[in-house]
Amino acid sequence: MQHDKLGSFAKDAQKDRGQQQYNAVLARYRSAVAEAELRTPKAELSRELRGFAHDNFDVDRYLQTKMGPRVRTNRDTRLFMTHLVLLKEFAGDELHRKSYMSLPRLIKAAKLVRALETDLQRLDRDLRSLQKLAGQLSKVVLPLEDSVSTAATAPDAPKKAKAELVNDIDVAIFERNLQHAVDIFLRLQTERSKDRPKGAVPDMEVVEIEERLHTAVVNQIQGHAQSVSLVDSYLELLLKLDRPDEAADLFLQQRSTLLQDAVRTVRFMGDFVLYSKKCSSLFFIFLKLASNHYRKLFQNRKIATLLHWIVLETDRFAHTLRLQLFQGDVYRRVVRSLQIAFLYCQQLEHNLGVPIVGRFQGAFYLDICQMIDDHFAQVQQQVLQATRTDSFEAVDVTLPLPLFPTSTGRARQPTGEQAEQSIVVKISESCRLMYYIFQREVAVYVLNLQSPTLHLYELGFKRVTEFYLTYLHTHIEEKSRTDTQSLVSIANSLFVSEHMMPALIESLKKKFRQGTLHQLEKDLTMITKFPKKLIALFVDAKCQFVCTHQIKPDAGERQTVVSDRMDEGINVSRSMLRLILYLAELRPELNCFLGGELGQHALHAVVCALGSRFVDEDFWIEIYKQHYMLQGTYAFDAHLSLADTYQVIIDMEFFKCAFVNTLEEAWCTQLKGLESAILRRHLKPGNAERVEAECRTLASQVILKTLENDTQLYEAVQNQSK
Incomplete structure (x- = not known):
């Protein structure tokens, strides 16, 4: 027992005396340094310290350069050089930042350093003496240990050890060595928990120490909010103290502060695209790094808190970006800026697996919708202005294929081999x-990531297209327009309906495979039929004009020569059919429509102008001959339909003409259907058998004469005639 007390006394005495002497020497040294802090040039001293710290630094050469040859006999200067490393170690960065003193005056401070060295040497000797004395005391007291009762000292030893742990924790907290304090606390908590049964009331002393540690750690986090490394180290201490919720909140709070400060540093200089690129890259890259560090620090715990924080920060950034971007009126630059922001957001979604792109785009949805509506209204005004000033003269335009871009954002231009x-x-x-x-609009739109505004683009394209086609309709109706201008309008409508709109839908489909283009696909049928309406309108207007000016009105009571009226009708019909032929040459794929429906329409206009009482079999035969020469087999259906309309009984001569013209081009398999139509609809009563026999004979003769070398076809015709 006595040995224990003596040993403890010796150690305490050694420790106290050494600490006191050390503090005294350090106080004197710091006083000398403080005196020099206000007079040493920062740049000069920093440069000297960097040179002196180098291992290969030539002190004598430096001093000779600095102060001349006499420096070799200057003992104080050499002493300063000897102890300058000690000066740097004690003063640290403060001397670099605040010291301001010339080298001669700094030499005076070196004298104090020399005194410090003497004190430190004396202190070292005293410490060695104390250690020697402690060793001698331990040899004297050592035999007394066997006489001490183990039972008497056993209950006190744990208490003393625990008391020392508590004292060490307080000292570590006071010295702000929180890492050491937490480690000691965990050891203390483990030892205290061994002596307590499960379910017992927590030790209040341990709880109090934990609260003090927690308060100290939180204060350090709040005091070093700008230092990421320090905050993370303190957060690890909170995790050791089993405070994951608070650690996560403090982590996200500190990152939010840093993120907002970083975004505020980006200033808008008038360039929307550059501002969006800087802000978006800074924001989403910061979110990515913070999220990755969060997962590393918390080991995939509290992920819901992280996701909630990401959503809140994204909404806040979207609000800031929206207020800045939509102040301008440059549509393409705003769209490009949004595309950049969406791209960075998509990269974050891909890296984290958090679906935030839709929410981020949703923050701009209403503004984008309004912007798109206003933009297409401007587009419509541009088209209106262009059509009003258009001379409607056909121009050969070379367009690339495909007509619209798909994913590259730009259509290919026809150059060289392309x-x-x-x-x-x-x-x-x-x-x-x-x-x-x-x-241009498709190129801008296909740069977007998803299609939340696809229906607005569809509606915009539809409105502009319908507006343009309606203008073409009005353009053709104007009597001041020439036939050439009207035909160019028809060519415009054919290009829009058959080339531009299908290519537009195909381009958007390739970009958005998962979506459907409801509006455009639904209206494409109507747009495709619009050119036929324009052609019919044009032919109708032309028929009315020609019939009004070329066919003289009926004299009423005066007798009109039927042959003269028929000649007028035939001439007008020939004029109409030539016009239809020109349209057919313009668009060969519309031959059926032009020859059938429009041929019927033109003949109907002529018959109305002539009067149905002048229409007889001779008129039909003559009109059919010239109609067939221009339109081929399509003319037959038109004449049959008009004959039904005006209840004209067509005689055998018309059918002979029809058969001769038709069978010279058609296959024999068309013969039976043609005969059936004639026999069923247009034969005079009582002459069915005679007409049928004559038709078959005539058909056989024509086919045999035209295709006499085709044996297989000859046999087919013979079988059919039987």
């Missing part, structure tokens, strides 16, 4: 302008 992948169309300037506008 020139073959293009088409040449004859359209007017207004139609070409509208195509280029649509191409």
Whole structure:
């Protein structure tokens, strides 16, 4: 027992005396340094310290350069050089930042350093003496340990050890060595928990110490909010103290502060795209790094808190970006800026697996909708202005294929070897302008990530297209327009319906495979039929004009020569059919429509102008002959339909003409259907057998004469005639 007390006394005495002497020497040294802090040039002293710290630094050469040859006999200067490393170690960064003193005056401080060295040497000797004395005391007291009762000292030893742990924790907290304090606390908590049964009331002393530690750690986190490394180290201490919720909240709070400060540093200088790129890259990259560090620190715990924080920060950033971007009126630059922000957001979603792109885009949805509506209204005004100033003269325009971009954001231009992948169309300037506008809009839109505004683009394209086609309809109705201008309008409508709109839908489909283009696909049928309406309108207007000016009105009571009226009708019909033929040459794929429906429409207009009482078999035969020469087999259906309309009984001569013209081009398999139609609808009563026999004979003769070398076809005709 006595040995224990003596040993403890010796150690305490050694410790106290050494600490006191050390503190005294350090106080004197710091006083000397404080005196020099206000006079040493920062740049000069920093440069000297960097040089002196180098292992290969030549002290004598430096001093000779600095102060001359006499420095070799200057003992104080050499002493300063000897102890300058000690000066740097004690003063640290403070001397670099605040010291301001010339080298001669700093030499005076070196004298104090020399005194410090003497004191430190004396202190070292005293410490060695104390250690020697402690060793001698331990040898004297050592035999007394066997006489001490183990039972008497056993209950006190744990209490003393625990008391020392508590004292060490307080000292560590006071010295702000929180890492050491937490480690001691965990050891204390483990030892205290061994002596307590499960379910017992917590030790209040341990709880109090934990609260003090917790308060100290939180204060350090709040005091070093700008230092990520320090905050993370303190957060690890909170996790050791089993405070994951609070640690997560403090982590996200500190990151939110840093993120907001970083975004505020980005200033808007008038360039929407540059501002969006800087802000978006900074924000989403910071979110990515913070999320990855959060998962590393918390080991995938509290993930819901992290996701909630990401959503809140994204909403806050979207609000800031929205207020800045939509102050301008430059549509393409705003769209490009949003595309950049969406791209960075998509990268974050891909890296984290958090679906935030839709929510981020939703923050801009209403503003984007309004912007798109306003933009297409401006596009419509541009098209209107172009059509009003258009001369409607056909221009050969070479367009690339595909007509619209799909994913690259730009249509290919026909250059070099790619020139073959293009088409040449004859359209007017207004139609070409509208195509280029649509191409630009698709190129801008396909840069977007998803399609939340696809229906708005569909509606915009539809409105502009319908507006343009309606203008073409009005353009053809105007009597001041020439036939050439009207035909160019028809060519414009054909290009829009058959080339531009299908290519537009196909381009958007390739970009958005999961979505459907309800509006455009639904209206494409109507848009495709619109050129036929324009053609019918044009032919109708032309028929009315020609019939009004070329066919003289009926004299009423005066007798009119029937042959003269028929000649007028035939001439007018020939004029109409030539016009239809020109349209057929313009668009060969519409031959059936032009020869059938429009041929019937033109003949109907002529018959109305002549009066049905002048229409007889001779008129039909003559009109059919010239109609067939221009339109081929399509003319027959038109004549049969008109004959039904005006209840004309067509005689055998018409059918002979029809059979001769038809069978020279058609296969024999068409004969039976043609005969059935004639026999069923247009034969005079009582002559069915005679007409049928004559028709078959005539048909056989024509076919045999035309295809006499085809044995197989000859046999088929013979079998059919039987």
